Amino acid sequence: MKLMSNANWKLFVFLIFPILFQQSTCEAEDLSDLAILDNGNDQFTELRPQERVDDYLFYNENRNLLSMRKFRGSNVILNFWATWCAPCIKEMPSLAQLADNYSDQNIQVVAVSLDHTGVDHVRDFLNHISAGDLKIYFDPENRKESVVTRKNGLGLKIYGLPITYFINKDGYVLGYIVGSVDWQSNKAKYFLENFIKK
Template sequence: MSPITLRASLLAALFCLLPLSALAAPTLAQTRFTDQAGSSVSLRAYQGKVVLVNFWATWCGPCREEMPMLNNLRDRLAPKGVEVVGIALDNKAETYNFARQLKIGYPILLGDSDTLSLLRSLGNPAGALPYSIILDRNGKQVGSLLGRLNEKNLEDTLRHFL
C-alpha cells in the first residue's frame, strides 16, 4: 500500500470513530466570544432575557447605520427584559473605537474564525451581514433577520416574546 493510500485509510478510520457531534458546527450556546477586556463570554450569561444578537462589522454600511437604532431600542426595552448583544466580525481596535464613537451602550463581543460557520448554522448560508437572531428567555433561537433592521418591526417582534 502506498503512503498516500495508507494515510487516506487511516483518516477514514479516524473519522468513523469520531462522534457526529465532533464534526458538527458548534451551537450558539457552546460558542464563546471575547469581550473588550479579553475575557471569554457565552450568550448563556443573558439567559432570562429576550436577546437580539446582532452580527456586524465596521466595514458593513448597513451594520453601522442600524447601531444607533439598536442602542435606542435597547435603552427603551431593557427595563422589560430585552438585551441587545453585538458580535463583531472585525478586529478589536476598530470594533471598540467605532462603538465608543457611537456611544453604544449594549455589550459588544468579538467573533473569531469560527463565527462565519456559526452564522451559516444559524440560518445565514451566505454569511451576509448584518444578521440578527432573536433568543427567547430560555436561550432558544426563535427568529432570524437578514439585512438592515426596521425599528418598528423589530420592536413589535421583540415585544411578542416579553
C-alpha cells in the same frame, strides 16, 4: 334608489372587513406573522426545530470568553455586524437605542463584531456613529461558515450582514432576520413586544 345590491354589499364586507380589523389583533400567532420590518427587505425566518444555544462562545470587550448560558433567563437579540458593513453602520445607532430602551424589559442585546481590528477601533467607531453605549462582543474564530462556535463544532449561520438571531429566555433560537432594521420603527417595536411574550 338602492345604492348597493345585496350581493355587492356582501362582497364589500368580505373584502374590507378583514382589512379594518387586521391591526387590532393583540398578539401574533408566531413571529413569522410579523415578517416585514423595514422597507420590505427584512424577513423574519422562523427556525424549526428550535435549538438551544447555551454553548455558543464569544469574547467580551475585556477578552473574557463567555457563553450564551450567561444570558439564560433573558430574551436575547444576538446581532452579528462589522465596521466595514454599510447596512450595519445604518443599523447600529437604533440597535444601541433598543438596548437602552428595553433593558428593563428583560431583553439583552448582544452585538458580536466580526472585525479583526481590535477593541479600540470598534469602540471608537461606535462612538463616532452615536452607538457608543452598546456593549461590544467579538467572535473568537471568525469562521465564514459559522461565526460563533459551539463545543460540538456547530454554529449559527451567517447568511449576510447584519444578521440578527432571536433567542428566548430558555436559550432556544426562535429565528433570524438578515439585513438592517430600524429598531425604533413602530413595526420593529410591535415585533419586539411579541418576541418578549414568546
